Amino acid sequence: MMTNSILHAFQQARLGGQKQIAVLVDPDKTSPDSAAVLARRASEAGIHYLMVGGSLVVDGQFELCVEALRVHSDLPVILFPGDTMQVSAAANGMLLLSLISGRNAELLIGRHVIAAPALRRSGLEILPTGYMLIDGGAPTSVSYMSNTMPIPANKPDIAQCTAMAGEMLGLQVLYLDAGSGARNPVPARLIEAVRKSVRLPLMVGGGLRNPESVLGAFNAGADIVVVGTAIEQEPGMLERMAEVVRRT
Numbered sequence: 001m002m003t004n005s006i007l008h009a010f011q012q013a014r015l016g017g018q019k020q021i022a023v024l025v026d027p028d029k030t031s032p033d034s035a036a037v038l039a040r041r042a043s044e045a046g047i048h049y050l051m052v053g054g055s056l057v058v059d060g061q062f063e064l065c066v067e068a069l070r071v072h073s074d075l076p077v078i079l080f081p082g083d084t085m086q087v088s089a090a091a092n093g094m095l096l097l098s099l100i101s102g103r104n105a106e107l108l109i110g111r112h113v114i115a116a117p118a119l120r121r122s123g124l125e126i127l128p129t130g131y132m133l134i135d136g137g138a139p140t141s142v143s144y145m146s147n148t149m150p151i152p153a154n155k156p157d158i159a160q161c162t163a164m165a166g167e168m169l170g171l172q173v174l175y176l177d178a179g180s181g182a183r184n185p186v187p188a189r190l191i192e193a194v195r196k197s198v199r200l201p202l203m204v205g206g207g208l209r210n211p212e213s214v215l216g217a218f219n220a221g222a223d224i225v226v227v228g229t230a231i232e233q234e235p236g237m238l239e240r241m242a243e244v245v246r247r248t
């Protein structure tokens with residue numbers, strides 16, 4: 001049975017000014033055992049969501065990784081698919097990404113058409129998400145794999161108009177992403193510009209390496225920050241990042 005409980009949680013947090021944090025797990029870099037440990041620690045630390053995905057998922061651990069996250073925490077597990085093969089009914093929901101910063105029709109609507117019947121059958125909560133790549137200072141897997149150009153980091157007006165168009169088209173969530181491991185995170189000025197233009201829950205991620213950069217994204221107007229690489233590289237970072245949310 002499909003629900004809209006994750007979207008509702010996003011909207012309620014936004015209305016209440018509560019900042020939230022999601023930990024992104026790359027199933028290619030995280031064994032199911034490590035995912036189990038991470039899930040328990042994330043719950044204890046006060047993380048709000050677990051996300052699973054990557055531009056390429058090559059080693060077949062995807063489903064086991066999702067299951068481990070579900071079994072070992074009560075947190076919503078949200079798929080962040082690099083492609084339409086990354087669907088698991090074991091998750092709670094999925095960001096259905098329309099890559100609105102790009103002009104690749106496959107990633108705006110084409111793959112969605114192919115995935116739609118399986119998504120409907122899965123019972124997953126589907127979160128229609130305007131996905132915007134922002135230049136993070138170096139080419140990232142996602143810009144290469146999607147064959148799209150990111151929005152220049154110094155063009156907040158383009159980001160603003162793109163976000164407005166996404167909202168007007170009926171998307172329910174916006175995600176500004178500098179890409180995993182980005183050299184530079186999404187600049188505060190660009191987050192602020194988007195925040196002023198739309199009411200939707202705003203996710204921001206890519207290259208957030210430390211608590212200060214997470215706080216910067218929150219202060220600029222992000223509702224939910226997404227952190228992956230920093231936690232993979234330095235596990236204690238999970239608790240330090242979660243602590244930032246308590247200070248907002």
Ligand code: 1GP
Nearest residue numbers: 180181205206207228229
């Ligand atoms: C990538 O926004 C996410 O899509 C997370 O990025 O791995 O750089 O934290 P990092």
